Amino acid sequence: MEAFELLFQGFQVLMTWDKIALMMLGLVLGIFVGVLPGLGGPNGVAILLPLTFSMDPTSAIVMLSCIYWGALFGGAITSILFNIPGEAWSVATTFDGYPMAQQGRAAEALTAAFTSSFVGSLVAVLLITFLSPRIADFALRFGPPEFFSVYLLTFCSFVGLGREARHKIVISMSLGLLLAGIGMDTVSGQLRMTFGSTELLRGVNFLVAVIGLFGISEILLTMEERLALQGHPAHMSLKVVWRVWMSLPRYWWTLLRSAVIGCWLGITPGGAIAASFMSYNLAKRLDKDKDSFGKGRIEGVFAPETAAHAAGTAALLPMLALGIPGSGTAAILLGGLMVWGLNPGPLLFVEHKSFVWGTIASMYLGNIVGLVLVLSTVPVFAAVLRVPFAAIAPMIVVSCAIGAYAVQNAMFDIWLMLGFGVIGYVFKKLGYPLAPLTLALVLGSRTEDAFRLSMIGAEGDLRVFWSNGLVGSITPLALVLLFWPLISQAAGRAIGWVRPARRQAEG
Amino acid sequence: MAIDSTPTTPADSRPVVGTRPVDIVVSLLLLAFALLLGWDSWRIGMSWASDGPQAGYFPFYLSLMMGAASVYGLVQAWRARAAGDPPFVLRDQFVRVMQVFVPTLAYCVAMQFLGLYVASFLLIAGFMWWTGGIAPWISLLTGFLFTAAMFVTFEIAFNVIMPKGPLEAAFGF
Secondary structure, rough: OOOHHEEEEEEHHOOOOOHHHHHHHHHHHHHHHHHHOOOOHHHHHHHHHHOOOOOOOHHHHHHHHHHHHHHHHHHHHHHHHOOOOOHHHHHHHHHHHHHHHHOOOOOHHHHHHHHHHHHHHHHHHHHHHHHHHHHHHHHHHOHHHHHHHHHHHHHHHHHHOOOOOOOHHHHHHHHHHHHHHHHEEOOOEEEEEEOOOOOOOOOOOOHHHHHHHHHHHHHHHHHHHHOOOOOOOOOOOOOHHHHHHHHHHHHHHHHHHHHHHHHHHHOOHHHHHHHHHHHHHHHHHHHOOOHOOOOOOOOOHHHHHHHHHHHHHHHHHHHHHHHHOHHHHHHHHHHHHHHHOOOOOOHHHHOOOHHHHHHHHHHHHHHHHHHHHHHHHHHHHHHHHHOOOOHHHHHHHHHHHHHHHHHHHHHHHHHHHHHHHHHHHHHHOOOOHEEEEHHHHHHHHHHHHHHHHHHHHHOOOHHHHHHHHHHHHHHHHHHHHHHHHHHHHHHHHHHHOOOOOOOOOOO | OOOOOOOOOOOOOOOOEHHHHHHHHHHHHHHHHHHHHHHHHHHHHHEEEEEEOOOHHHHHHHHHHHHHHHHHHHHHHHHHOOOOOEEEHHHHHHHHHHHHHHHHHHHHHHHHHEEHHHHHHHHHHHHHHHHHOOHHHHHHHHHHHHHHHHHHHHHHHHHOOEEOOOOOOOOOO
């Protein structure tokens, strides 16, 4: 059991006072970020990333991933107490969580949410522990064509499996890839798409874009909606916590099913949002008493929270093992790795063992510490929401500006951030998805490099993407995913022809 | 206008603009952007050189893809019925968005001259006071404490350098 040994070494890396202090700090900041409207996981991590520039990579990733866990925990607090999902993936939690709070069962709902989050992440972390070294090992055999086909797979699955209008996904994705290409061409050293501007030489930094797209635009949207915060009090007591924990074995099937859904959707770039809804709907559909859902069923909290956390955690698996993030936040963490000079991907497992296993160990510790921390401090964080938004909004703007400037010490980035804020606002209102844009910004140059290296290797023969069994199976899979809506429609028609009146409703 | 208080006057919910015109304008802008980048990529070379694809190869085909998708979006938005077009933004919503956008814009301008910290103080205190209707002394104190905390965190503890203006210079930073 090599994994155990390496994991143990990872824990040893973590067991220093300063790392544990950073972990606590990260969790507290993360819960804040998750609780506050107008800040979310991806944005919180992006804004706080500059804090870590002066740290060593292991400390940095420990703190950042703890911010991520904290944000995942924090989203549940607002959903249950205030009926406002702090994050899109906690929307499903409001369906039953808020009615529970209305009935005076807020503490029960919160305990259920935090505990199931914990269970979900734990399953996903176990998966990461045992699966990621194998995947990385396998991926060591990858050359540029294989990597390009894996990137292609990622982008195609966004287009094929996305819920938004297809052309809007394509626009968002190609815009991201184009923006990533601005500046100096890494292969030929030629300048492109800069139009003579010296500011554009540096290119469009994706962190700046993310801060604008998620931070500034979210502030504009939150102002537009005018939040009226009316929350329910949360009195946590050990007795309630204990009672919920004692009831857990009864719901083992709900928890396990949700965790599996979460892990699966987290690895594929479907993400935590889809996972939480699918898991909620399944729990509802499989229950004998369907009508009681939406009126305060504890399963209605267990199911989406377990799935959302499992997905959020599992999204880090492809990031660590392949260098392909499974979610927006994972994409930003990936960007962080590059800032610290680490090259995400399979080689990480060979060259930076202590970093990788320190990260994985911090997932275990961060979740345990996070669970205890969040259970004991809910009232404090619930009080944060009573601070008027007029005070919070400018502080978020300031944090965004600091984050955007710190990335490259450039005033131009402040203007870029503002521009992306407006783009994000308009895109969100028109239904253009932002996740493909973010992912494309992060992966853009790697995708292009992989493509050009394979082209150079094959002397311009596109057949290189079908040249061996490995790449020859990934590329067609990518194309299948790209045309998945058409394929599933055709398949549905074929099945409907054979066996009428059995329409599969979507999850 | 206080954000957290319930409105006493009826909200002005006439639409500023419908979704369809915005959709059309955005599609046109995206198309123009795609054409611009496509042209630049074509200019620097989008074909094959002896050592592989030229610098403009990858972006050129991407801008083709983006251009095609925006044309599709444009046609779709054009053909959508104008009647029953959902509003893009209502008048009172637009006012609130501007209430935060204009100060943010002013903040970015002020930062060029005053440095980040002084501008931040002005933004927080000003926004709380005017837009939030919060008592002046609370606004000023909050602005000062938050900005000071940021200064200590970034400038001193984490050594991340921010743009500074005349005030910081007077204190020797």
